[in-house]
Amino acid sequence: MAEKPTYEELENKLKALEKKMGDRSRVGAALQKRMHDLDERVKELNCLYGISHIVEQNNISLEQVAQGAVDLIVAATQYPERTCARIILRGREFKTKNFKKTKWKQISKIIVQGRMIGAVEVYYLVKKPASDKGPFLKEERALLNVVAGRLGRIAEWMRTEKEIRLLKEKYEDLYNNAPVMYLSLDHNGIVVECNNTILDKLKYTRSEFIGKHMINFVTPKSAAAFKMTFPELVETGKIFGAERQLVTKNGKIIDTILNATVEYDENGKPVKTRSTFEDISKRKRTEETLRKSEKIYHTLLETTSEGCWRINPDLKTVEVNRSLCKMLGYRPNEMLGKTPFDFVDDDNRKIFLEQTSKISTTRHRSYEITLKKKNGEDLQTYFNSSTIRDKSDKVAGAFAFITEITERKRMEEALYTSETQKQTILDASIDRIRLVDRDMKIIWANQTTAAVHGISPKDMEGQVCYKLFIGRETPCEGCPNVKALETEKIERAVMHQPRVSGIKGESFWDTYIVPLKNKAGDIESFIQVARNITDQVQAEKHIRDLTQQLMKAQETERQRIARELHDNVAQDLSLLKIGCETLFDGQPSIPVEIGQKIASYSEIFQKTITAVRDMAYNIHPPGLDELGFLPAVYQYCENFSEKTGIYVDFRAAGMDTLNLNFDTKINLYRIIQEALNNINKHADTNRSMIRLVAAWPNIILRIEDDGSGFDKELRMKTAIVEKRMGIRSIKERAALLDGKMTIQSRPMQGTKILIKIPCKEEKK
Secondary structure, rough: OOOOOOOHHHHHHHHHHHHHHHHHHHHHHHEEEEEEHHHHHHHHHHHHHHHHHHHHOOOOOHHHHHHHHHHHHHOOOHHHHHHEEEEEEEEEEOOOOOOOOOOOOOEEEEOOOOOOEEEEEEEEOOOOOOOOOOOEEEHHHHHHHHHHHHHHHHHHHHHHHHHHHHHHHHHHHHHHHHOOEEEEEOOOEEEEEEEHHHHHOOOOOHHHOOOOOOHHOOOOHHHHHHHHHHHHHHHHHHEEEEEEEEEOOOOOOEEEEEEEEEOOOOOEEEEEEEEEEEEHHHHHHHHHHHHHHHHHHHHHHHHHHEEEEEOOOOOOOEEOOOOHHHHHHHOHHOOOOOOHHHHHHHHHHHHHHHHHOOOOOOOEEEEEEEEEEOOOOEEEEEEEEEEEEOOOOOOOEEEEEEEEEEHHHHHHHHHHHHHHHHHHHHOOOOEEEEEEOOOOOEEEEEEHHHHHHOOOOHHOOOOEHHHHHHHOOOOOOOOHHHHHHOOOOEEEEEEOOEEEEEEEEOOEEEEEEEEEEEEOOOOOEEEEEEEEOOHHHHHHHHHHHHHHHHHHHHHHHHHHHHHHHHHHHHHHHHHHHHHHHOOOOOOOOHHHHHHHHHHOOOOOOHHHHHHHHHHHEEEEEOHHHHHHHHHHHHHHHHHHHHHOEEEEEEEEEEOOOOOOOOOHHHHHHHHHHHHHHHHHHOOOEEEEEEEEEEEEOEEEEEEEEEOOOOOOHHHHHHHHOOOOOHHHHHHHHHHHHHHHHHHHHEOOOOOOEEEEEEEEOOOO
C-alpha cells in the first residue's frame, strides 16, 4: 500500500500544477493574439487582393479603382465599423459614405515619378486604445503605404495604357485613312494587309481584297511588270518610284507611284512587303493638259497672224513667232538674244524704255510704237504686253502680241479726213441736221442748228429737242419722230410751229426722220433733218390765192362768154335760121334743088345753135346760179347720161344745209365734170358712181367706175407728154381747196378717186 503524500508534497504538486496551468493560459493568450493578428493580415491581404481584382476588370477606369479601394481599406482596419477613408487622386476625391475628418488619422502620399499626385487617408471616428501609432497598428500603416504605392503604380500604368491605346488608335487611323494607299503582300504576292484608302479607291470590300493575288488589281501591262520586278523586290528588299496602274472594281484605271520595302524574319526569310501606292492620276491629267496646252500654245504661236514676242528679265528676246519675223523681215535666230531696243529708232526707244520700266509694277500694258524693219522701213504696230511671273511671284519676263496697224493708221487718217469733210458739209447745209436718241435727246447737231440759237453744238448735247426748240414739255402734235419710233420706218411731215426759238413769227418745217438700228434690228437713235420752208409755204399760199383769183376771173369771163354765146350768138343764129327758112316764102316756083339746099342750111344752123348753147352751158352752167349746187350737179349727171349712155349713180348726204362759198361750189362742179368726161373718153364702161358726203369739218367726194382702169404711175408720167390734163386738173383743183386726192386704179379693175376737202361756207 502506497504511502500517502505529505501536505508539503501536495502543496508542491499543487504549485507545480498551478504553474503548469499558468503556462498553458499564457500559451492560449499568445495563440489567441496570434490568431487575431493573422485575421488582421488576412483582411489586409483581402484589401490588396480586392484592389488587384478591380484592376483586372475590363474597361475599368482609375476613378472606379480609387472608389473601390476606399471601401476595401476601411474593411482592412481593426475597427472597420468605426473607420472612414478618403483617396485624393489628381485633384478628385473618392471617400466612404461615412467619411468625416477626425484627429485620429493617418495619411500616406501617392507618389508617381517623384511627384505627388494624391493621398490615401484613414480616420477613426471615435477614440480607440493606444497602439503602435496612436490607435493605429504598424501593420495598418504598412498597408496604407502599400495601397498608396499600388494606386500610384496603377495610375501610372493606366495613364501609360491609355497613351498606348491612343497611339495605337492614332496609328490605325493614320494607316487606314492616310492619303496614300498601303498594303502588304506575302512572299507569293498575296494581299495580307491593306488600309481603308486603297479599298475606297478601288471600290472593294476588305473580304474581296484580302487573300487575293495583286495581279488581280492592276492592268495587264502592270501585271507583267509586277511578275518581272516582284522577285527582285524580294531579293533586294526595296523598290522606289515605279509607275503602276491599278484597276478599280468598275474598271477605272488609277495611275500610281509604287514604293515598297520587305520585312524579313530572324532567319532572313521574307515575311511580307510594306508597299505604298501614291495616286498620281491628277498629276498625269495635269501633265497631259500641260502637254496639250503647250501644243496649242505653239500652234497658236505659229498660226496667228499677230506677232508674238517674249523677253526674259534681262529684256533679251527668248521667243518670237513667224508672223513677227515676217513683219520685220528677220529670221528667228537673228532676233533671239537681242533686246527690243535693237529694233527701234531713238524716238521710239524712249517709248520702249518707259514701257519696259513698268514690267515689274504693272500686269498689262498697251501702247503704239513704230518698229524698224530689217530693210530700214518703218512698221507701225500696237503692242499688248503682259508681265510673266513665276510661282514665287518674281518677274520672269514679258510677253507681247504685236499687231501691225500701218493700214489701220492710213484708214484712221482717211476716216479723220472723211469725218472732217462730212462735218464741213453738214455744217454748210442749210438744213438743221441732228442725231437724237430714243428719248429725243440731242447726241449731235450741225452748226446750222446751233447758229440760230446762239449756242454751240456741244452745248446742245443731252437736251431734249422739243424743249430746246419749241419750249414744250411733250413732243409736238403729229411729230414724225414719235411716228418713226412706232413704225420703225422713215417718216416725213410738214410741221407748223407758231413759235420756234430764234425765229420771229410762225414757221413751217419740212421734217425727215430716219431711224438708225443696231445689228439686232432695234432702234438706237434717229437722224432729224428739218428744213425751214416758211417762205415756200407762204409763196405757195400766195400762188394758190392768185390761182383762186385767176380761176374766179376765168369763171367770171366764162360766165360773160356763156351769156354772150347764149344771148347774142345763139339768138343771132336763130334769126338767121328763121330768115333762111322764110327767104323764098310766097314764091312757089322755086326749084327743088334750091329748096333742098335751104333745108340743109337750116339744119346746119340748128346744129350750130345747139352746139353754141351746149358750149355756153359747159363754160358756165346756169343751173349753179339759178338752181343751186346740188340740183345743178343732178341735172348735169342726167344730161351726161342722156348724151353718153353712161348711167351716173349720184347721191349726196349732208350737203343740203351747207352754204358753200363760190370757190368750193365751182371747183367741186368742175371736178365732177372733168371726172365724168374722163370716164366717157377712157373707161369703156356704161356705169359710174358719185358720192358727195359732208362729214364735218370735211367734204368727201368719191367717184368710181368699173371700166378698163389704168396704170396710175405710168399715166402720171405720160400725162404731160400726151397733153392729158384731166387727172392733173382734178388734183390741182383739189389742192386749191386745201384738199387731198388719192387714186386707186389697175388695168381692167376700174378706177376709184377719193377727194377730201375742208368745208368752207360763204361768209355771212
